[in-house]
Amino acid sequence: xxxxxxxxxxxxxxxxxxxxxxxxxxxxxxxxxxxxxxxxxxxxxxxxxxxxxxxxxxxxxxxxxxxxxxxxxxxxxxxxxxxxxxxxxxxxxxxxxxxxxxxxxxxxxxxxxxxxxxxxxxxxxxxxxxxxxxxxxxxxxxxxxxxxxxxxxxxxxxxxxxxxxxxxxxxxxxxxxxxxxxxxxxxxxxxxxxxxxxxxxxxxxxxxxxxxxxxxxxxxxxxxxxxxxxxxxxxxxxxxxxxxxxxxxxxxxxxxxxxxxxxxxxxxxxxxxxxxxxxxxxxxxxxxxxxxxxxxxxxxxxxxxxxxxxxxxxxxxxxxxxxxxxxxxxxxxxxxxxxxxxxxxx
Amino acid sequence: xxxxxxxxxxxxxxxxxxxxxxxxxxxxxxxxxxxxxxxxxxxxxxxxxxxxxxxxxxxxxxxxxxxxxxxxxxxxxxxxxxxxxxxxxxxxxxxxxxxxxxxxxxxxxxxxxxxxxxxxxxxxxxxxxxxxxxxxxxxxxxxxxxxxxxxxxxxxxxxxxxxxxxxxxxxxxxxxxxxxxxxxxxxxxxxxxxxxxxxxxxxxxxxxxxxxxxxxxxxxxxxxxxxxxxxxxxxxxxxxxxxxxxxxxxxxxxxxxxxxxxxxxxxxxxxxxxxxxxxxxxxxxxxxxxxxxxxxxxxxxxxxxxxxxxxxxxxxxxxxxxxxxxxxxxxxxxxxxxxxxxxxxx
DNA sequence: TGGGTCAATAATAGCGCTACGATTAATTTG
DNA sequence: CAAATTAATCGTAGCGCTATTATTGACCCA
Numbered sequence: 001x002x003x004x005x006x007x008x009x010x011x012x013x014x015x016x017x018x019x020x021x022x023x024x025x026x027x028x029x030x031x032x033x034x035x036x037x038x039x040x041x042x043x044x045x046x047x048x049x050x051x052x053x054x055x056x057x058x059x060x061x062x063x064x065x066x067x068x069x070x071x072x073x074x075x076x077x078x079x080x081x082x083x084x085x086x087x088x089x090x091x092x093x094x095x096x097x098x099x100x101x102x103x104x105x106x107x108x109x110x111x112x113x114x115x116x117x118x119x120x121x122x123x124x125x126x127x128x129x130x131x132x133x134x135x136x137x138x139x140x141x142x143x144x145x146x147x148x149x150x151x152x153x154x155x156x157x158x159x160x161x162x163x164x165x166x167x168x169x170x171x172x173x174x175x176x177x178x179x180x181x182x183x184x185x186x187x188x189x190x191x192x193x194x195x196x197x198x199x200x201x202x203x204x205x206x207x208x209x210x211x212x213x214x215x216x217x218x219x220x221x222x223x224x225x226x227x228x229x230x231x232x233x234x235x236x237x238x239x240x241x242x243x244x245x246x247x248x249x250x251x252x253x254x255x256x257x258x259x260x261x262x263x264x265x266x267x268x269x270x271x272x273x274x275x276x277x278x279x280x281x282x283x284x285x286x287x288x289x290x291x292x293x294x295x296x297x298x299x300x301x302x303x304x305x306x307x308x309x310x311x312x313x314x315x316x317x318x319x320x321x322x323x324x325x326x327x328x329x330x331x332x333x334x335x336x337x338x339x340x341x342x343x344x345x346x
Numbered sequence: 347x348x349x350x351x352x353x354x355x356x357x358x359x360x361x362x363x364x365x366x367x368x369x370x371x372x373x374x375x376x377x378x379x380x381x382x383x384x385x386x387x388x389x390x391x392x393x394x395x396x397x398x399x400x401x402x403x404x405x406x407x408x409x410x411x412x413x414x415x416x417x418x419x420x421x422x423x424x425x426x427x428x429x430x431x432x433x434x435x436x437x438x439x440x441x442x443x444x445x446x447x448x449x450x451x452x453x454x455x456x457x458x459x460x461x462x463x464x465x466x467x468x469x470x471x472x473x474x475x476x477x478x479x480x481x482x483x484x485x486x487x488x489x490x491x492x493x494x495x496x497x498x499x500x501x502x503x504x505x506x507x508x509x510x511x512x513x514x515x516x517x518x519x520x521x522x523x524x525x526x527x528x529x530x531x532x533x534x535x536x537x538x539x540x541x542x543x544x545x546x547x548x549x550x551x552x553x554x555x556x557x558x559x560x561x562x563x564x565x566x567x568x569x570x571x572x573x574x575x576x577x578x579x580x581x582x583x584x585x586x587x588x589x590x591x592x593x594x595x596x597x598x599x600x601x602x603x604x605x606x607x608x609x610x611x612x613x614x615x616x617x618x619x620x621x622x623x624x625x626x627x628x629x630x631x632x633x634x635x636x637x638x639x640x641x642x643x644x645x646x647x648x649x650x651x652x653x654x655x656x657x658x659x660x661x662x663x664x665x666x667x668x669x670x671x672x673x674x675x676x677x678x679x680x681x682x683x684x685x686x687x688x689x690x691x692x
Numbered sequence: 693t694g695g696g697t698c699a700a701t702a703a704t705a706g707c708g709c710t711a712c713g714a715t716t717a718a719t720t721t722g
Numbered sequence: 723c724a725a726a727t728t729a730a731t732c733g734t735a736g737c738g739c740t741a742t743t744a745t746t747g748a749c750c751c752a
Binding site: 063070077085086108109110111112128131270292297 | 411412431437440444445451454456475476494582583587620641644
């Protein structure tokens with residue numbers, strides 16, 4: 001008996017059922033070749049390719065992205081941080097982005113900032129620990145620490161849904177103040193002179209505030225002192241109804257209103273109907289968002305339609321380009337614009 | 347000069363700026379202790395803890411979750427697959443789940459199946475390659491391969507938003523046919539006898555179909571042959587309006603309708619208003635979803651409210667429990683119920 | 693006072709994969 | 723026909739971390 005150098009029992013580790021080596025063994029090639037096949041199939045001979053894919057099928061092999069990401073120092077994840085996916089605007093962007101990224105086999109890691117910069121900072125930290133292929137944030141306003149965290153990363157940092165402020169890397173969106181301007185100019189063009197803005201949650205939602213500011217400014221430029229009536233909570237039809245009633249109580253001669261979004265506008269229309277206020281004869285209403293109900297309501301709502309899914313697609317396109325090694329030449333800005341849908345409410 | 351054994355220059359690798367070893371060095375402890383501190387702070391002495399957290403702050407250290415996940419054979423990611431986050435129901439669940447999981451420092455990886463089992467299968471495969479802490483799917487109907495992929499994983503597999511079929515592991519949701527039953531019984535209780543169901547996308551949305559079926563069955567049980575009018579596209583107010591017009595053309599004596607969801611119901615209300623059909627006097631309307639506008643419209647909509655955010659919270663709770671080592675004793679089922687909100691439309 | 697216990701820390705051995713250079717085989721060309 | 727090129731494949735050395743075992747020192751009590 002050789003009790004010389006008796007080794008203690010090896011310590012056990014957790015493991016994955018089927019690894020790349022298993023595939024390699026079954027396919028009679030080296031693990032390197034399997035890896036190469038998975039990453040650049042065109043660099044592997046037809047015979048080897050065939051053997052490998054057969055082995056993969058047979059073993060039901062699922063590659064371990066953690067191991068791959070660790071070795072390659074970057075993962076196939078894209079982190080996207082939005083205020084909330086409950087908000088139809090961001091849901092649209094997230095959805096279109098996920099669809100576009102799927103083709104690149106990139107996965108979306110989702111985070112909700114709830115309009116809180118502190119929360120966002122924490123989420124950015126968590127996001128970065130995945131070594132993502134890109135980070136997507138909402139808006140241009142972030143904490144100093146967030147900015148610092150993202151300043152020197154080698155991956156694309158994309159800020160969406162806002163344009164017109166200092167940006168970290170690339171921004172994709174539009175100018176919200178211009179939305180307000182467009183709404184005001186439209187109402188003025190329709191002959192309205194007593195303008196009012198109905199806003200929700202504007203202390204938190206910077207972009208709603210910008211739309212409001214643009215509206216006021218354009219009115220002022222036309223010699224009109226537009227009013228504002230607002231509510232601190234999240235936009236909803238219910239709040240829209242309340243706001244409209246309050247607005248008409250405070251400013252009974254109002255003849256044109258713009259709303260921070262279509263939920264508010266819808267609520268305003270409901271209130272008008274209940275109070276027998278003729279829209280648009282007595283009061284013109286303009287919304288923002290062109291949500292699913294906006295063309296169907298009574299009367300159909302004039303609204304400004306942002307391009308939420310274009311934003312997502314453009315972001316995905318940029319990320320893809322970066323992945324394929326295209327140069328990102330300094331801070332870029334993509335204006336996805338918006339369009340005014342003129343319907344019968346104005 | 348020792349030119350014996352001249353080594354070729356080591357090949358360079360990509361890297362992370364600050365690693366755990368850097369922290370350990372600065373804090374004058376071993377990397378093991380830093381790792382321990384990060385995972386079980388209570389097992390590390392106060393002095394060491396202090397030194398380590400100081401070092402982490404100073405270096406702005408962000409742990410690499412890929413490395414951690416690889417070593418631990420499981421990641422801090424939870425994969426959630428829903429038809430689409432554009433759908434307010436799933437947005438709600440995703441949102442509440444993300445909020446709950448955030449406390450456990452778990453991240454959500456999102457995928458959209460678009461009601462396609464093949465797509466779902468591919469997404470499950472991608473999801474598993476992250477070695478997630480749990481997988482959440484929508485509904486109980488999946489491809490055979492999906493089922494096979496998930497059958498033997500050691501993590502929780504949670505199916506949400508549907509109950510009443512064969513489940514993989516745990517299901518959290520409610521019985522959609524019971525929703526249909528509740529709607530029918532409510533309308534019958536209100537004295538309606540000429541019932542009709544307005545449905546959208548029912549060939550793809552199994553759960554909408556189940557609600558419809560439950561409705562028809564309950565009507566039949568009461569001796570009523572309820573009608574169905576449907577549209578293949580995604581539910582929207584516009585389609586709701588169209589469907590209502592068509593329904594009344596085909597079945598002019600209808601006096602009670604249930605809708606596959608509140609978008610459809612809202613559109614139906616809009617159409618009624620335009621066509622001067624008195625709701626509820628001439629026609630009672632019941633929706634499903636209790637969406638943000640449902641209490642505010644004219645008349646306020648009677649609807650069945652599912653518990654989308656409870657589903658998300660329960661799922662998060664289960665995942666958390668599993669993470670803390672609690673036993674999952676066989677297939678489980680959590681019925682989150684629904685409630686009928688009786689408002690003036692019926 | 694000496695073994696036993698416990699708390700705190702450290703050393704070790706991978707997790708599964710990719711990147712890089714090295715090797716071999718196949719093909720071209722002066 | 724040898725040298726040079728190209729195509730295909732392989733071997734090696736980690737990526738940054740965790741889990742496990744080993745080690746250290748402090749404290750206890752008979």
